[in-house]
Amino acid sequence: MPHYDLHSHSTCSDGLLSPTELVRRAAQRGVDVLALTDHDELAGLGEASEAAREAKVRLVAGAELSVSWRDITLHVLGLSIDPACPVLNEGLAAIRKGRTERARRIAAGLAEAGIPDAYEGAMSFVASESLISRTHFARFLVDTGRVSNMKDVFRRYLVEGKPGHVKHEWASLTQAIDWIHAAGGRAVLAHPGRYKVSVSGLRELLAEFRDLGGDGIEVLSPSHSDAQVDEFARHARIFGLLGSSGSDYHGPGESWADLGDMPSLPAGVEPVWKDW
Numbered sequence: 001m002p003h004y005d006l007h008s009h010s011t012c013s014d015g016l017l018s019p020t021e022l023v024r025r026a027a028q029r030g031v032d033v034l035a036l037t038d039h040d041e042l043a044g045l046g047e048a049s050e051a052a053r054e055a056k057v058r059l060v061a062g063a064e065l066s067v068s069w070r071d072i073t074l075h076v077l078g079l080s081i082d083p084a085c086p087v088l089n090e091g092l093a094a095i096r097k098g099r100t101e102r103a104r105r106i107a108a109g110l111a112e113a114g115i116p117d118a119y120e121g122a123m124s125f126v127a128s129e130s131l132i133s134r135t136h137f138a139r140f141l142v143d144t145g146r147v148s149n150m151k152d153v154f155r156r157y158l159v160e161g162k163p164g165h166v167k168h169e170w171a172s173l174t175q176a177i178d179w180i181h182a183a184g185g186r187a188v189l190a191h192p193g194r195y196k197v198s199v200s201g202l203r204e205l206l207a208e209f210r211d212l213g214g215d216g217i218e219v220l221s222p223s224h225s226d227a228q229v230d231e232f233a234r235h236a237r238i239f240g241l242l243g244s245s246g247s248d249y250h251g252p253g254e255s256w257a258d259l260g261d262m263p264s265l266p267a268g269v270e271p272v273w274k275d276w
């Protein structure tokens with residue numbers, strides 16, 4: 001059976017490897033089918049698909065869309081999308097515009113806390129001009145010696161209640177699913193175990209996601225414990241959702257798991273790649 005890794009990032013969002021380096025690493029690590037799923041950005045897919053041809057990896061065109069649902073942020077993967085789809089491209093461009101405005105507000109918050117020029121500092125770590133994320137602020141804060149590592153920097157500066165955190169309105173769940181479908185892709189709720197929702201809130205989220213046309217959930221993610229993998233396998237079956245698997249790889253030294261590290265999907269879960 002081919003080895004799938006359907007969640008990864010390149011320098012076109014907040015990853016550390018170029019699309020070419022990422023694809024080559026995936027090939028070396030035995031991945032047969034790789035999805036590049038940069039946050040809100042498709043710019044790396046052209047380069048990745050060329051590298052994939054050379055490395056004999058099958059590239060699945062993807063993106064990880066930022067969504068606001070109730071008072072939390074969700075990530076929805078679009079898998080096997082058409083990167084030329086105007087509806088999806090316009091939607092993502094709007095999210096990226098929001099990211100730039102948010103980055104200005106993050107920088108203002110940090111300036112108030114005595115850290116000047118953080119926007120410019122974060123931008124110096126950005127490769128794809130219109131895609132700035134908290135990760136770039138984190139790298140700036142580590143680089144300037146304010147925090148010693150990437151784990152602490154979020155906790156101290158970039159999460160709710162800290163100076164570099166601002167409220168932000170991303171796309172709606174309906175919009176994200178509709179844009180992904182307009183591009184012919186499958187909408188997959190990324191790392192469902194990472195969201196701060198109650199047990200009943202999670203059930204409401206999964207029901208709403210499915211009712212809006214959502215196709216699957218990421219059952220296997222390095223942020224899930226074994227118990228959560230079982231739980232999401234069960235949820236996939238109960239809610240009639242497909243299951244996906246991805247390392248969410250961001251680069252050497254900044255990831256929980258490496259490319260291709262995920263085990264097989266639990267029995268009884270219908271894979272999102274079933275008819276690819």
Ligand code: AMP
Pocket residue numbers: 014039066132133134135150151154155250
């Ligand atoms: P943003 O979409 O700009 O809010 O940035 C979110 C990104 O920051 C995620 O995709 C992760 O790559 C990274 N991230 C979020 N929380 C943490 C954390 N606690 N430690 C390390 N990286 C994180």
Ligand code: MN
Pocket residue numbers: 009014039135250
């Ligand atoms: Mn990220």
Ligand code: MN
Pocket residue numbers: 064075190191
């Ligand atoms: Mn994510």
Ligand code: MN
Pocket residue numbers: 007008009064248
């Ligand atoms: Mn991700």
